[in-house]
Amino acid sequence: MNKMQLLAELTLQGIHHPQVLAAIKQISRQSFVPEEEQQYAYDNHALPIGHEQTISQPYVVALMTQAILEHHPHKVLEIGTGSGYQAAILSLCVETVYTVERIKPLYEQAKARFAELKLKNVHAFYGDGYEGLAAEAPFDAILVTARAAEVPEALLEQLSPQGCLVMPVGDDYNQELMLVSKQGDQYSYQSLGAVVFVPLQPGIT
Numbered sequence: 001m002n003k004m005q006l007l008a009e010l011t012l013q014g015i016h017h018p019q020v021l022a023a024i025k026q027i028s029r030q031s032f033v034p035e036e037e038q039q040y041a042y043d044n045h046a047l048p049i050g051h052e053q054t055i056s057q058p059y060v061v062a063l064m065t066q067a068i069l070e071h072h073p074h075k076v077l078e079i080g081t082g083s084g085y086q087a088a089i090l091s092l093c094v095e096t097v098y099t100v101e102r103i104k105p106l107y108e109q110a111k112a113r114f115a116e117l118k119l120k121n122v123h124a125f126y127g128d129g130y131e132g133l134a135a136e137a138p139f140d141a142i143l144v145t146a147r148a149a150e151v152p153e154a155l156l157e158q159l160s161p162q163g164c165l166v167m168p169v170g171d172d173y174n175q176e177l178m179l180v181s182k183q184g185d186q187y188s189y190q191s192l193g194a195v196v197f198v199p200l201q202p203g204i205t
C-alpha cells in the first residue's frame with residue numbers, strides 16, 4: 001500500500017478527524033520503521049521494530065489519536081514510545097507531547113528521530129511508564145501503547161480533572177481499547193473495540 005491508499009482505507013474504517021488525517025499524511029512512517037520493513041511502511045498493520053516490540057498499526061494510532069482529540073487536550077503523555085511514530089503524529093495535533101520508553105536503545109533512537117524531524121514539542125523520557133511522569137503532571141490526555149490487565153493507578157492520578165486516557169486492557173488473548181474519561185473523582189469507561197498490543201512491562205532495561 002502507499003500513503004494515499006492507506007489514508008483512503010483509514011477513512012473507510014471511520015477515521016474522520018481532519019487533524020489526524022493531515023498528520024498521517026504529513027509524517028513519513030518510513031522514518032520510523034527499520035530498513036528491512038521499508039516496503040511495508042504504509043501497510044495498515046503493525047511491524048517489528050526490534051527488542052520484541054512493534055510500531056502500532058496505523059489504524060490503531062489514528063483511532064487512539066482521534067479518541068483523545070474529542071476532549072481537546074493541550075498536554076498529552078504517551079507511555080511506550082517505541083519507534084516514536086505515535087508521538088510524532090500527536091505532535092502535529094496537540095501543543096505538547098511527553099513520551100516515556102523503558103528500553104534504552106528505543107528511547108535513544110526515537111529521541112534522535114524527533115530531533116531529525118524537528119518535532120520540538122515532543123519531550124522523550126527514559127523510564128518506567130507504570131509510574132507515569134509525575135514531574136510533568138497533570139496531563140489532559142494519556143495514551144498507553146502497551147496492554148495491561150488494568151489501568152495503572154498512577155496514570156489515573158496524573159490526569160487533569162477533565163482528562164481522558166486511552167489504553168488496551170486485557171491479556172494475551174483478549175484485549176479491548178478502553179477510553180477512560182475523568183470527571184473530578186469519577187471515571188467512566190468506554191470500549192473502542194478489540195485490539196492486539198505488546199504487554200506493558202515493569203522496570204527499565
Ligand code: SAH
Nearest residue numbers: 055080082083085086101102129145200201
Ligand atoms: N507507540 C509505539 C508503539 C510501541 S510498542 C510506536 O508508535 O511505535 C509498545 C512500547 O511500549 C514498546 O516500545 C515497549 O518497550 C514500551 N513499554 C512497555 N512497557 C513499558 C513501560 N512500563 N514503560 C515505558 N514503556 C514501556
